Amino acid sequence: MRVLLTGGTGFIGTAVTQALLAAGNEVTILSRHGHTDQPHCRYIGTLDQISRRTRLDAVINLAGASLAGRRWNAAYKREIVESRLGTTRQLLAMFGRMEHCPATLLSASAVGYYGHQGDDVLVESSPVEPGFAQALCSDWEAVALQARSLGTRVCLLRLGVVLDTGGGALSEMARSFSVGIASWLGTGHQWLSWIHRRDVVRALMFLLEREDVQGAFNITSPSPVTSRGFAAALNRHYRTFIQAGVPAPVMRLLVGEMAGELLLQGQRVIPGRLQAAGFEFSYPDLESALAAIYAAHT
Ligand SMILES: NC(=O)c1ccc[n+]([C@@H]2O[C@H](COP(=O)([O-])OP(=O)(O)OC[C@H]3O[C@@H](n4cnc5c(N)ncnc54)[C@H](OP(=O)(O)O)[C@@H]3O)[C@@H](O)[C@H]2O)c1
Numbered sequence: 001m002r003v004l005l006t007g008g009t010g011f012i013g014t015a016v017t018q019a020l021l022a023a024g025n026e027v028t029i030l031s032r033h034g035h036t037d038q039p040h041c042r043y044i045g046t047l048d049q050i051s052r053r054t055r056l057d058a059v060i061n062l063a064g065a066s067l068a069g070r071r072w073n074a075a076y077k078r079e080i081v082e083s084r085l086g087t088t089r090q091l092l093a094m095f096g097r098m099e100h101c102p103a104t105l106l107s108a109s110a111v112g113y114y115g116h117q118g119d120d121v122l123v124e125s126s127p128v129e130p131g132f133a134q135a136l137c138s139d140w141e142a143v144a145l146q147a148r149s150l151g152t153r154v155c156l157l158r159l160g161v162v163l164d165t166g167g168g169a170l171s172e173m174a175r176s177f178s179v180g181i182a183s184w185l186g187t188g189h190q191w192l193s194w195i196h197r198r199d200v201v202r203a204l205m206f207l208l209e210r211e212d213v214q215g216a217f218n219i220t221s222p223s224p225v226t227s228r229g230f231a232a233a234l235n236r237h238y239r240t241f242i243q244a245g246v247p248a249p250v251m252r253l254l255v256g257e258m259a260g261e262l263l264l265q266g267q268r269v270i271p272g273r274l275q276a277a278g279f280e281f282s283y284p285d286l287e288s289a290l291a292a293i294y295a296a297h298t
Pocket of ligand 1: 032067160163
């Protein structure tokens with residue numbers, strides 16, 4: 001297959017690229033930075049470099065400024081939105097001028113799509129609660145879905161917190177553990193829907209191949225945990241001396257608005273449609289995921 005990736009240089013994108021190349025695909029990556037082409041993998045700086053006659057089998061859209069990268073202010077919130085919606089609109093414009101529209105678009109979203117929902121178990125059809133991240137995901141998905149009118153199969157990837165070393169959230173979450181403090185955030189009762197990065201890659205490869213499925217897919221493990229449950233599981237991999245919750249006001253002081261949106265509240269999401277389609281997780285529970293991650297990096 002010929003596959004175009006946005007965000008192909010990121011934490012998820014590099015792992016997806018490796019898997020695509022290992023499976024014998026031709027990969028093109030859109031990046032704002034210069035990179036040296038490799039066998040079967042070329043980098044482009046703008047979508048104008050894709051000619052209208054190019055035949056792409058699939059596009060995987062992962063680009064987006066990090067939500068946890070910086071303290072949110074009005075300018076950074078605009079960048080968070082524009083990096084996602086703007087890139088997706090550019091893809092749509094490219095699709096519109098191509099002689100052969102790509103057959104498949106896998107476009108990222110996040111479990112933030114559902115908003116904050118307490119203890120309710122959420123599947124793809126669950127109702128949403130409004131908020132900044134919720135509106136961001138909803139608008140991002142709406143742009144991606146426009147590709148359906150061009151005949152493209154669209155799968156929306158409602159990603160949970162992706163776990164692995166070498167980037168992503170785990171190194172931040174494990175920071176206090178590495179200095180002997182097992183910590184959780186706020187009350188610790190908020191839900192955290194997580195997935196091992198290898199299962200993200202496998203789920204994307206599964207959705208690429210399964211031409212009979214489309215629409216929204218929760219890309220999360222079947223066993224979300226609370227913040228306290230996550231701390232307990234992580235604690236088995238560290239020698240800690242103190243166990244403590246970081247109070248919500250301290251979190252708000254430290255990271256501002258992001259604390260309320262991403263850290264102090266959460267979603268209890270399960271991968272209903274992925275499992276109904278027959279996908280099997282390599283790491284269905286947090287213990288096996290963390291054991292694999294820490295075994296591979298010790
Ligand atoms: N990792 C998670 O736990 C998680 C959870 C839920 C949703 N997601 C979503 O999944 C996608 C990929 O996540 P990731 O963890 O791989 O992210 P990442 O490591 O931060 O990579 C993001 C990618 O987006 C591109 N990018 C960054 N800022 C940009 C900007 N201002 N304009 C255009 N492109 C920009 C970068 O490409 P260049 O620098 O090469 O241009 C980079 O490859 C993101 O959209 C994220 O929201 C991730």
